[in-house]
Amino acid sequence: MNTVETVAPIIEIIQEIRDAGGDAFKFCYQCGKCDVLCPWNKVRPFSIRKIVRQASLGLPEIELEDIWRCTTCGTCPSQCPRGVEQIQVGVAIRRIATSYGVFPGSARALRAVGGSLAADGNPLGDQREKRGAWARGLSVEPFSEGMEFLYFVGCYFSYDPRMKKVARATVDLLHRAGVDFGILGTAENCCGESIRKAGDEDLFKALARKNIKAFIDRGVKKILVSSPHCYHTFKNEYPEFMVHFEIVHMSQLLLELLEGGRLELSGGPEKKITYHDPCYLGRHNGIYDQPRQVLEKVPGLDLLEMPDNRQDSLCCGGGGGRIWMDTPKGERFADIRLQQAQQVGAQVLVTSCPYCISNFEESRLALRDDHPLEIMDITEIIHASLQGSGEQS
Ligand code: SF4
Numbered sequence: 001m002n003t004v005e006t007v008a009p010i011i012e013i014i015q016e017i018r019d020a021g022g023d024a025f026k027f028c029y030q031c032g033k034c035d036v037l038c039p040w041n042k043v044r045p046f047s048i049r050k051i052v053r054q055a056s057l058g059l060p061e062i063e064l065e066d067i068w069r070c071t072t073c074g075t076c077p078s079q080c081p082r083g084v085e086q087i088q089v090g091v092a093i094r095r096i097a098t099s100y101g102v103f104p105g106s107a108r109a110l111r112a113v114g115g116s117l118a119a120d121g122n123p124l125g126d127q128r129e130k131r132g133a134w135a136r137g138l139s140v141e142p143f144s145e146g147m148e149f150l151y152f153v154g155c156y157f158s159y160d161p162r163m164k165k166v167a168r169a170t171v172d173l174l175h176r177a178g179v180d181f182g183i184l185g186t187a188e189n190c191c192g193e194s195i196r197k198a199g200d201e202d203l204f205k206a207l208a209r210k211n212i213k214a215f216i217d218r219g220v221k222k223i224l225v226s227s228p229h230c231y232h233t234f235k236n237e238y239p240e241f242m243v244h245f246e247i248v249h250m251s252q253l254l255l256e257l258l259e260g261g262r263l264e265l266s267g268g269p270e271k272k273i274t275y276h277d278p279c280y281l282g283r284h285n286g287i288y289d290q291p292r293q294v295l296e297k298v299p300g301l302d303l304l305e306m307p308d309n310r311q312d313s314l315c316c317g318g319g320g321g322r323i324w325m326d327t328p329k330g331e332r333f334a335d336i337r338l339q340q341a342q343q344v345g346a347q348v349l350v351t352s353c354p355y356c357i358s359n360f361e362e363s364r365l366a367l368r369d370d371h372p373l374e375i376m377d378i379t380e381i382i383h384a385s386l387q388g389s390g391e392q393s
């Protein structure tokens, strides 16, 4: 097999991986716990342990489809007894593959994604000029200095037809609560989280610099986000550029607005719901309680827990750039998650991440079973429960 050592000096490979993950990968003692925990092994064989082992020997096979599988869900690093940084090691191997243009199989989509991000600041192949079109008719102001929040909308909420409904519900709700906010519109670029995890470090840095400049030029101090991926990147990765902003996820603001009496809920029909913890809100950032506290405030909702909840939440399959790659039927984690929701008797699967909603909606359509399950963002369910709520999208 034509492996990376045919195209790159071995010393470069080892240095790349060390730069990304330190020497932590060396401490693996091959216990295999990571492979047991990894969601891939619910649908097909996959071994991050072997990838880490190869990396520690300086022999990663970058043509393998397997190096693109990790969704960076955070499960294995959170439980590895030796503190191995599997995600960083995996991303470092992807960086080598990206720098040599080696994109086997399903990862080929990354070329087009990278081109769209570089040209138009979004991964969906849409025009930059249309980034603010979702807000037409909603009286959303451009952010200006002195406003309390920059609402950083994010790519999927700006362009994806399903997600645009969430963005519109969000701003209607913010208006009703009297929140002082503005948006960047065409000056907004993808946060860069997923392309970084997919191995394109240069593109991540270019996107981050553009966003940071836009924030600083406008005097932004507090940023409200709907996506856990934006949340994670702004909070934990943009400080690498020596900047610090206060980052608030919508589920956190909802709780604050409800507890402060700025939103009044009337409730709707009685429903059994369950909440799916997105990896980048839960495992990566420890936000488990606030979304549940929000949902518990809605009259008529009965919140049920799936067995895999909180730190054991089952990944939807969309992180680490996988949202842009094809996953064959039978290998989609989202299919399993929908079945789990149905098994606890939920009528609505609620979450708070655009990747999770996209994957769940796709699975819902593909499964076409006799137990219809509604998929909702936490903002949508609160919006629908507001007193005097009227459809505005
Ligand atoms: S859980 Fe950690 S120590 Fe065990 S095999 Fe995986 S990486 Fe190695």
Ligand code: SF4
Pocket (backbone or CB within 6 Å): 034, 037, 038, 039, 040, 048, 069, 070, 071, 072, 073, 074, 075, 076, 077, 086, 087
């Ligand atoms: S981070 Fe998640 S998807 Fe990636 S190897 Fe670990 S358990 Fe598997």
